[in-house]
Amino acid sequence: MTSKDLVIARIMAGQRRFQAAMARDRSSPFFSVNLTMQQLKILFTLRLHGGTGGQELAHLMGVSPATMTGIVDRLVAAHYVTRREDPQDRRVRRVQLTPAGDELIDGLMTAGEEHQTRILSRLSVDELTVVADAMEIMQRALAEDEAAGTEPSRH
Amino acid sequence: MTSKDLVIARIMAGQRRFQAAMARDRSSPFFSVNLTMQQLKILFTLRLHGGTGGQELAHLMGVSPATMTGIVDRLVAAHYVTRREDPQDRRVRRVQLTPAGDELIDGLMTAGEEHQTRILSRLSVDELTVVADAMEIMQRALAEDEAAGTEPSRH
DNA sequence: CCGGTTAGTTTGCCTTACGCTAATATTTCG
């Protein structure tokens, strides 16, 4: 185990503790989601893909097109997605998140931000600067990671 | 807007970008969860509370005791929770996560760790040290926050 | 233009899960 590995392990342990503290916040939007798991999975999938055709979505979710029609019907009725004819191929129904759908996913993904902000507010300017530097470092590494290797694993 | 606020805003924006990149990882365990939302909410609730009586759990979830009996039946059958008689009051059924239940919740809460570890591996030792320092700073602030004010908002 | 293929929808059927009320049995406690 290299010294880099040790530091990484320590960082990840800290991250886990942080995550556990966030999870203790009972105001998580997760508890107020009133969708089924399949519906939520579909919303996340649409977020990942920026919208898909109906056939493709059925395939991604591993269900029949008939089933997907029903599910999308209900998501449209709930105003979380839109279903539109594809201009290039009128057979295809493009399914996309609405702003409300986006909001719901964002809310789940950014749960705990208030809590985090509150914790950051406790820090001095010097401390905040260290945290900000660390964030810059991580962003750069993330950008490199995406430029270098996520293309093949993207799909 | 103070200069602290500006730095905090920048940190949170970075955090959001980071989160979005993690969400793009299709290997998220979320997609392989085959529980209903209500079941998952109950597992998270049990994690938060470390186990509860049946009546309490029904109340927390806002359903009748009869309904909760059925749901817990199914979670017991799936080996995610145990149900035991409370030694202090034999009317009460204490419901708790099993190790498998814990694992499932942990998996969801720590999703993306591999991805994060990979990104951290790209950093030099100096850079990692900055990130580790930042993490220390955050942990200290978190500890202070918990010592200071989470008691009243805990419930 | 036509025939074969593709994409999506409808219909009908089935299964699972949740949710409730009412009734019941056991346990607790004043």
Added chain:
DNA sequence: CGAAATATTAGCGTAAGGCAAACTAACCGG
């Protein structure tokens, strides 16, 4: 001992997902 509390069972209803089969509209190549 009786009333209240806890959990379970039975019965009923609704919603959602899931499939196969049939159907319609659209696409595309010969």
